[in-house]
Amino acid sequence: MAIPRAAKTQRRTRIQEAKEEQILEAALDVFSVSGFRGSTIDQIAEVAGMSKPNLLYYFRTKEAMHRALIDRVLFTWLEPLRAFDAAGNPESEIRSYIRRKLEMARDFPRESRLFANEVLQGAPHIEDELKGPLKALVDEKADVIRTWAKEGKIVKCDPYHLIFSIWSTTQHYADFDVQVRAVLGQDNSGEGRFEDAARFLEQLFIDGLRVAQP
Amino acid sequence: MAIPRAAKTQRRTRIQEAKEEQILEAALDVFSVSGFRGSTIDQIAEVAGMSKPNLLYYFRTKEAMHRALIDRVLFTWLEPLRAFDAAGNPESEIRSYIRRKLEMARDFPRESRLFANEVLQGAPHIEDELKGPLKALVDEKADVIRTWAKEGKIVKCDPYHLIFSIWSTTQHYADFDVQVRAVLGQDNSGEGRFEDAARFLEQLFIDGLRVAQP
DNA sequence: TGTAATGTTTACCAACCGGTCAAATTATCT
DNA sequence: AGATAATTTGACCGGTTGGTAAACATTACA
Numbered sequence: 001m002a003i004p005r006a007a008k009t010q011r012r013t014r015i016q017e018a019k020e021e022q023i024l025e026a027a028l029d030v031f032s033v034s035g036f037r038g039s040t041i042d043q044i045a046e047v048a049g050m051s052k053p054n055l056l057y058y059f060r061t062k063e064a065m066h067r068a069l070i071d072r073v074l075f076t077w078l079e080p081l082r083a084f085d086a087a088g089n090p091e092s093e094i095r096s097y098i099r100r101k102l103e104m105a106r107d108f109p110r111e112s113r114l115f116a117n118e119v120l121q122g123a124p125h126i127e128d129e130l131k132g133p134l135k136a137l138v139d140e141k142a143d144v145i146r147t148w149a150k151e152g153k154i155v156k157c158d159p160y161h162l163i164f165s166i167w168s169t170t171q172h173y174a175d176f177d178v179q180v181r182a183v184l185g186q187d188n189s190g191e192g193r194f195e196d197a198a199r200f201l202e203q204l205f206i207d208g209l210r211v212a213q214p
Numbered sequence: 215m216a217i218p219r220a221a222k223t224q225r226r227t228r229i230q231e232a233k234e235e236q237i238l239e240a241a242l243d244v245f246s247v248s249g250f251r252g253s254t255i256d257q258i259a260e261v262a263g264m265s266k267p268n269l270l271y272y273f274r275t276k277e278a279m280h281r282a283l284i285d286r287v288l289f290t291w292l293e294p295l296r297a298f299d300a301a302g303n304p305e306s307e308i309r310s311y312i313r314r315k316l317e318m319a320r321d322f323p324r325e326s327r328l329f330a331n332e333v334l335q336g337a338p339h340i341e342d343e344l345k346g347p348l349k350a351l352v353d354e355k356a357d358v359i360r361t362w363a364k365e366g367k368i369v370k371c372d373p374y375h376l377i378f379s380i381w382s383t384t385q386h387y388a389d390f391d392v393q394v395r396a397v398l399g400q401d402n403s404g405e406g407r408f409e410d411a412a413r414f415l416e417q418l419f420i421d422g423l424r425v426a427q428p
Numbered sequence: 429t430g431t432a433a434t435g436t437t438t439a440c441c442a443a444c445c446g447g448t449c450a451a452a453t454t455a456t457c458t
Numbered sequence: 459a460g461a462t463a464a465t466t467t468g469a470c471c472g473g474t475t476g477g478t479a480a481a482c483a484t485t486a487c488a
Binding site: 033034036113116117121122123127130131134155157161167168169171173176178179180183184188196197199200201203205207 | 251335337344345413421
């Protein structure tokens with residue numbers, strides 16, 4: 001008799017690792033489009049190219065799949081904010097934060113939509129992460145920004161709303177991709193739109209915050 | 215024998231009007247949280263306080279409910295952008311556009327989330343509206359902005375990305391409300407956050423666009 | 429008041445949903 | 459090779475889903 005997910009063996013098989021990877025990849029495809037409630041295990045199974053019971057052999061429930069996916073993606077997702085450095089100078093830090101966030105919107109749109117779906121639907125599965133680790137990280141970086149403002153390096157402004165505005169403007173290009181493409185039309189909806197967006201946003205934030213130019 | 219939705223009578227009964235209103239109100243509650251696929255007719259029926267077959271007497275399918283809801287809300291939703299006036303001066307136009315959008319995020323968060331859910335999931339039901347009326351409206355307003363830039367009233371910038379950034383920053387407070395509250399903490403997540411956001415965003419956009427002060 | 433149209437509900441259906449089970453298949457190790 | 463553990467699948471289950479049929483109740487109107 002098989003015991004799911006190698007509760008005995010401690011070490012994970014190559015097969016286990018590969019299959020779990022394969023499942024989470026498919027789950028990301030599906031969850032990021034339809035949200036938790038709107039997705040079905042069958043859909044994920046089909047995308048993953050394996051049978052439903054086989055999926056459930058590696059993840060006991062649909063919720064476990066979602067949980068594993070969120071956990072895996074959350075850390076990576078906050079990487080750019082974590083890299084936000086108090087020691088650096090405001091201009092380059094803000095510039096590179098915007099760039100990094102835009103790159104993530106371009107390269108990992110599914111991850112962005114996964115969170116967007118989750119938060120939009122009331123964040124029933126990640127409330128703790130938001131109120132705990134996320135809030136702590138933002139609090140820390142907000143302090144950095146506040147210090148810059150006090151030192152006259154940037155204009156005085158609410159650091160939380162500054163962070164929100166960078167989040168929203170950059171993630172917009174992943175989450176509302178269809179709308180962006182529709183509005184820009186066929187001609188302008190190539191990959192170049194990310195460069196255009198970067199230029200616009202850097203200008204907006206650097207000038208808007210009256211970042212002191214060295 | 216009853217014929218659904220008065221295909222014969224042409225004129226809608228008071229009851230019809232009232233019930234359809236009641237249903238769409240409930241549907242907005244449910245769809246805005248769970249998206250189309252994640253919502254069930256039973257949920258809507260319960261919120262509306264009527265039986266499922268009764269709902270289906272007024273709207274033949276779940277899709278018809280969603281369609282009617284989108285159609286009704288779309289017009290209102292674009293009102294602020296429509297009000298954006300070429301004749302006005304850039305500063306007050308941009309200021310009031312931001313204010314209006316923020317007010318909508320505050321007063322009609324369900325409507326915002328309804329669209330967010332829809333677009334996030336690939337806009338399967340409103341693709342035509344995005345590529346048609348929405349694009350046309352944005353094209354028109356983009357021209358206004360471009361003219362302002364040419365006249366030196368604001369800095370030269372991509373008008374489309376400017377509009378996107380106003381959309382995303384303002385709607386963020388409706389769509390990602392849970393996250394905003396979580397990060398701001400209990401103390402700062404009262405209604406005052408909209409005032410704070412307005413102050414920040416006006417400052418950001420007015421300074422960031424180097425709007426000529428008269 | 430009678431009656432036809434409109435509105436509402438109960439009972440129901442077939443398809444789908446998340447998840448289980450046991451049997452079959454495959455990989456691993458000696 | 460043979461034994462054992464890990465993996466995979468088809469068949470299935472109870473509950474839910476979108477939607478229907480038909481009987482019942484209410485309203486509008488002559």
